[in-house]
Amino acid sequence: EVQLVESGGGSVQPGGSLRLSCAASGFTFSSYTMSWVRQAPGKGAERVSSINSGGGSTTYADSVKGRFTISRDNARNTLYLQLNSLKPEDTAMYYCVKGIYPRDYLPIKDRGQGTQVTVSS
Numbered sequence: 001e002v003q004l005v006e007s008g009g010g011s012v013q014p015g016g017s018l019r020l021s022c023a024a025s026g027f028t029f030s031s032y033t034m035s036w037v038r039q040a041p042g043k044g045a046e047r048v049s050s051i052n053s054g055g056g057s058t059t060y061a062d063s064v065k066g067r068f069t070i071s072r073d074n075a076r077n078t079l080y081l082q083l084n085s086l087k088p089e090d091t092a093m094y095y096c097v098k099g100i101y102p103r104d105y106l107p108i109k110d111r112g113q114g115t116q117v118t119v120s121s
Contacts, residue, residue: 002025002109003025004024004098005023006114006115009094009118013121014086014087014119018086019083020036020081020082020117022079023078024079025077032098033052033053033099035049035101036049036081036096037097037105038095039093039095040091044104046063047100047103048061048081048094049081068083087119088120090119092116094117097111
């Protein structure tokens, strides 16, 4: 059974930083592309970043490019997302997702329960 457990969310002021983690189990983590998808209340899903199985290829949404960094540790079965220079519009629930889906899609399966990021002064 695929299990993805996110942590590291919280409330920060604009300009602040957070580091999200996702502990994966139940599948061969090192074989899969992984993604971070966010969804704000009343808004659609947005894939903010993805990373290939080996960690050598990444993608970012234009809205976060230059501010967020995705990484992974295959030895620890863990996915990360470093969030810097946070803006109020980054406020959302952030989900760790096994695989990669269309940019505006949050899957029902193969995702974690989410971790909340709130950016407010």
